Amino acid sequence: MDFTVALAQIKPKLGCLDDNLALIEAAIEKGIAAGADLVVFPELALTGYFLKDLVPEVALRLDAPQIERLKILSKRISIAVGLVEVSSDFRFFNSALYLEDGEIRHVHRKVYLPTYGLFDEQRYLARGDRFRAFDTRFGRVGMLICEDMWHLSAPYILAMDGAMTLICLSSSPGRGISGTEGLGSAAAWQKLTSTTAMFLNCRVFYCNRVGYEDGINFWGGSEAIGPSGDVTDRGAILEEDFVVAKVDGGALRRERIFSPMMRDENLAITVKELKRIDRENQC
Amino acid sequence: MGALTVNTALLRQILVGFVRDEVYKVGVRKGVLGLSGGIDSALVAYIAAEALGPENVYAYTMPYRTSNPESEAHAKLVADSLGINYKVIEITPMVDAYFTLVPDADNMRRGNKMARERMTILYDHSAEVGGLVLGTSNKTELLLGYGTLHGDMASALNPIGDIYKSQVWELSEAMGVPREVIEKKPSADLWAGQTDEQELGFTYRAADELLYRMVDQRMSREELIAAGFEAQFVDNVHKKVQGSHFKRRLPIIAKVSHRTIDRDFRYARDWGK
Numbered sequence: 001m002d003f004t005v006a007l008a009q010i011k012p013k014l015g016c017l018d019d020n021l022a023l024i025e026a027a028i029e030k031g032i033a034a035g036a037d038l039v040v041f042p043e044l045a046l047t048g049y050f051l052k053d054l055v056p057e058v059a060l061r062l063d064a065p066q067i068e069r070l071k072i073l074s075k076r077i078s079i080a081v082g083l084v085e086v087s088s089d090f091r092f093f094n095s096a097l098y099l100e101d102g103e104i105r106h107v108h109r110k111v112y113l114p115t116y117g118l119f120d121e122q123r124y125l126a127r128g129d130r131f132r133a134f135d136t137r138f139g140r141v142g143m144l145i146c147e148d149m150w151h152l153s154a155p156y157i158l159a160m161d162g163a164m165t166l167i168c169l170s171s172s173p174g175r176g177i178s179g180t181e182g183l184g185s186a187a188a189w190q191k192l193t194s195t196t197a198m199f200l201n202c203r204v205f206y207c208n209r210v211g212y213e214d215g216i217n218f219w220g221g222s223e224a225i226g227p228s229g230d231v232t233d234r235g236a237i238l239e240e241d242f243v244v245a246k247v248d249g250g251a252l253r254r255e256r257i258f259s260p261m262m263r264d265e266n267l268a269i270t271v272k273e274l275k276r277i278d279r280e281n282q283c
Numbered sequence: 284m285g286a287l288t289v290n291t292a293l294l295r296q297i298l299v300g301f302v303r304d305e306v307y308k309v310g311v312r313k314g315v316l317g318l319s320g321g322i323d324s325a326l327v328a329y330i331a332a333e334a335l336g337p338e339n340v341y342a343y344t345m346p347y348r349t350s351n352p353e354s355e356a357h358a359k360l361v362a363d364s365l366g367i368n369y370k371v372i373e374i375t376p377m378v379d380a381y382f383t384l385v386p387d388a389d390n391m392r393r394g395n396k397m398a399r400e401r402m403t404i405l406y407d408h409s410a411e412v413g414g415l416v417l418g419t420s421n422k423t424e425l426l427l428g429y430g431t432l433h434g435d436m437a438s439a440l441n442p443i444g445d446i447y448k449s450q451v452w453e454l455s456e457a458m459g460v461p462r463e464v465i466e467k468k469p470s471a472d473l474w475a476g477q478t479d480e481q482e483l484g485f486t487y488r489a490a491d492e493l494l495y496r497m498v499d500q501r502m503s504r505e506e507l508i509a510a511g512f513e514a515q516f517v518d519n520v521h522k523k524v525q526g527s528h529f530k531r532r533l534p535i536i537a538k539v540s541h542r543t544i545d546r547d548f549r550y551a552r553d554w555g556k
Contacts, residue, residue, distance in 0.1 A: 014554060014555065050553075051551075052549040052551060052552065080529075156516075177294055212553075212554050214551045215305065238297065238300055
């Protein structure tokens with residue numbers, strides 16, 4: 001089926017739940033007005049990224065009133081949004097919610113928490129323990145949060161679990177300026193999103209934030225990528241933007257006929273070999 | 284040289300956006316800076332004027348009686364070409380008043396005192412106009428420690444602290460900083476005829492090539508020597524970086540509680556902004 005996705009390339013305020021909720025609600029209304037069926041937000045859209053000790057202070061339980069409000073809005077448009085989730089045993093997760101028809105359809109807790117260079121996530125956050133695809137009105141979907149996508153196995157598992165649409169919520173800092181080319185981090189991501197789509201015959205929706213936190217910029221450049229790896233729509237670099245992309249449902253069918261890699265993918269061999277490797281590593 | 288050349292259009296966009304965003308989120312619209320007549324502060328003035336509008340940039344030249352008159356002329360040239368607010372404030376009376384008490388102070392102490400005098404004036408004007416003090420130290424001098432702690436190193440935010448001197452030259456060309464300012468020899472202008480490169484004992488270009496590989500690329504001493512850098516130069520620069528590290532950090536605090544500022548009490552400065 002054809003549908004329209006909106007990528008809300010927003011600039012959240014660090015640690016300001018109320019302000020960010022207002023920003024998100026405004027973008028949702030904008031998406032509805034633009035005729036979008038799905039609106040995707042960046043990682044930690046509700047809180048900002050370099051939270052450090054703010055993590056417990058901005059964390060929400062899944063029954064929080066803020067999430068209730070988003071659930072109600074999801075009766076009018078499907079929503080993928082990032083926030084800090086606190087579990088009943090007081091672990092804090094960098095989570096992405098998928099809301100549709102007034103319900104939370106799926107919660108993905110970020111598995112790969114970058115803790116190197118300028119990143120420090122594992123100091124403050126608990127690690128998710130699964131990648132699961134889930135059914136939506138656009139077919140089967142898988143969600144990834146930023147660094148998750150840099151681990152080949154993550155989108156692979158989602159695709160093998162039947163996802164034909166991968167949504168990646170991101171807060172990617174811009175860095176690596178050189179020569180006449182663009183930002184190093186932007187160039188690397190653009191290769192990654194396109195290649196992932198191509199390898200897995202999946203469409204990819206990538207939403208990255210903008211703005212600065214303590215001098216660190218987030219570069220934006222949100223993208224809708226077709227299942228052949230072609231970027232159909234791209235947001236502005238370093239500026240707020242609202243990308244509205246028409247998704248050609250037939251492109252996925254055609255791509256899977258032209259390059260049936262996922263049809264031919266052999267899960268049994270993969271599982272057998274991974275088990276062997278695991279067994280050998282235990283010795 | 285390839286490694287140090289930059290996409291100036293993109294760099295300009297990031298730095299202009301940085302000044303605008305980080306100034307506005309504090310709730311003010313203005314920036315204050317010291318304009319020495321040199322290239323670093325000229326570039327920051329260009330970035331600030333583009334980010335905030337020239338009418339919101341307040342630049343001050345603060346000469347001492349031994350300062351080279353050419354410095355002031357160059358500062359004025361920059362201010363005039365941008366149309367920013369500009370004032371000259373002599374620091375000779377305050378600095379001399381102090382040094383009559385300590386007449387035997389050497390050049391370094393005198394230079395540091397002047398830099399700190401200028402800092403107090405900038406912060407006073409920051410309060411007067413309601414603007415943030417913009418830093419003008421580049422990555423090369425920050426890494427080498429070639430600056431005065433709490434003097435020219437003091438600022439609320441620094442747009443050029445992550446770009447090397449070579450990149451300052453490149454971006455200045457792209458942003459239209461006057462040629463005279465780009466082409467003159469870098470000088471702290473603390474005494475007559477002083478040049479940075481003479482005092483440091485090497486050129487900024489050479490230092491940048493080395494620092495880029497040492498700091499950004501994390502090449503080992505052996506790799507740097509194999510790449511053609513003299514061992515003595517590598518060691519000298521490394522020693523300067525290490526020896527000046529205290530200047531790049533906040534004062535250390537004796538820990539006694541469970542939550543010590545900056546140790547386990549950690550918030551971004553943009554907390555709530």
